[in-house]
Amino acid sequence: MARKAMIVWGGWPGHDPDLCAAMIRGWLTAEGFEVRIETETTAFLDPDLASYALVIPIYTMAKIEKPEAAALCEAVRGGVGLAGHHGGMGDAFREAVDYQFMCGGQWVAHPGNIIDYRVDITRPDDPIMAGLTGFEHRSEQYYMHVDPANEVLATTTFSGEHAPWTKGVVMPVVWKKRFGEGRVFYSSLGHRAYELDVPEIRTLMTRGMLWAAR
Numbered sequence: 001m002a003r004k005a006m007i008v009w010g011g012w013p014g015h016d017p018d019l020c021a022a023m024i025r026g027w028l029t030a031e032g033f034e035v036r037i038e039t040e041t042t043a044f045l046d047p048d049l050a051s052y053a054l055v056i057p058i059y060t061m062a063k064i065e066k067p068e069a070a071a072l073c074e075a076v077r078g079g080v081g082l083a084g085h086h087g088g089m090g091d092a093f094r095e096a097v098d099y100q101f102m103c104g105g106q107w108v109a110h111p112g113n114i115i116d117y118r119v120d121i122t123r124p125d126d127p128i129m130a131g132l133t134g135f136e137h138r139s140e141q142y143y144m145h146v147d148p149a150n151e152v153l154a155t156t157t158f159s160g161e162h163a164p165w166t167k168g169v170v171m172p173v174v175w176k177k178r179f180g181e182g183r184v185f186y187s188s189l190g191h192r193a194y195e196l197d198v199p200e201i202r203t204l205m206t207r208g209m210l211w212a213a214r
Contacts, residue, residue, distance in 0.1 A: 002034040003053035003213060010039050011062035015087050019193035020058050027206050028054075033213075041065070044072040054081040054213035058088035069096040076102055077180030081212035085190040085205060090144060102179045103186060104147040105172070110140035112162030117141040119173055119189070119200075123153045128176070128185075128207040135200050142188035143171060150175035154187075154204070174204060176211065185212040 005028050009017040025035045033053070041064045049055070049071060057072075076082045082102065084090070091107035093099050100106045120134045141156055143166065154174035160167025174187045185208035189201045196202055 002032055004036065004051065005033045005054040005056065005213065006036045006038065006043065006049070006052050007056045007058060008038045008041060008043050009058040009088070010041070011092065012060040012087070015058075015060045015191065016193035017058040017060065017088060020085075020088060020190070020196060023193060023196055024056055024058075024205075024209075027202075028209065031206070031210060041068045044068045044075070049075045050078055050080060052080050054083060054209060056089075056209070057082075057084050057092055059092040060087035061091060061094065064093040064096050064099065066096075069093060069099045073098050073102050073179075076182035076184065079181040079214050081183050081185075081209075081214050082179070083185040083205075083209040083212040085187045085196070086140075086142070088190075089186055090142070090188055101147075102184065104150045104175060104177045104184060105144045105186065107142055107144050107188070109143040109163070111143060111158070111166060112141070114139060114191075115141055115162065117156050117159075119154050119156055121154050123151075126153055128204055128211055129153050129174075132200050132203060135198075137189065137198070139189065139191045139195055141171075142173070143169075144188065146172050146175070147177065150177045174208070176208065183212040183214070185209065
């Protein structure tokens with residue numbers, strides 16, 4: 001039987017959640033997944049959630065009810081994979097600290113808004129990053145509060161041009177981690193849907209989702 005994945009999209013529309021959901025659905029379908037798409041966080045209350053291989057939240061900001069967040073966290077703790085990108089996962093449900101604990105980080109700023117910056121690969125030996133090299137990118141450079149237990153796969157260094165006190169700060173961009181029995185993958189790249197088609201971003205996202213899926 002095909003592994004099941006659930007994409008739940010919504011929240012702030014500026015991150016193209018509908019387009020991102022369609023793109024990621026296509027990638028996962030090509031990898032043999034049966035993909036379900038939902039637009040309400042009540043989907044996390046589905047009693048069948050524990051049978052899924054992977055959940056992808058694409059839900060910038062917005063709110064989630066405590067029982068919904070608890071159900072998602074419990075599913076991942078039990079072995080369901082979690083993967084996502086940019087604000088769709090890393091700036092979702094700002095009041096849900098248990099959700100943030102699970103994800104391993106929370107967005108707090110992007111000094112200068114859309115700028116040119118570099119992404120550096122820190123773990124070229126990891127299968128998710130194999131064959132990838134550092135690359136230049138133009139987008140929001142995410143400044144995040146992150147879990148020191150994350151296994152960081154890529155970073156970016158802040159120049160301090162737009163926030164002088166951040167000069168030289170090395171910030172995680174891509175990471176993976178465990179949450180109970182579940183695997184969690186996150187990339188802060190992908191402010192708009194078209195960025196997901198950057199070859200390096202598409203590659204690491206696809207591999208990261210496959211790694212996270214049980």
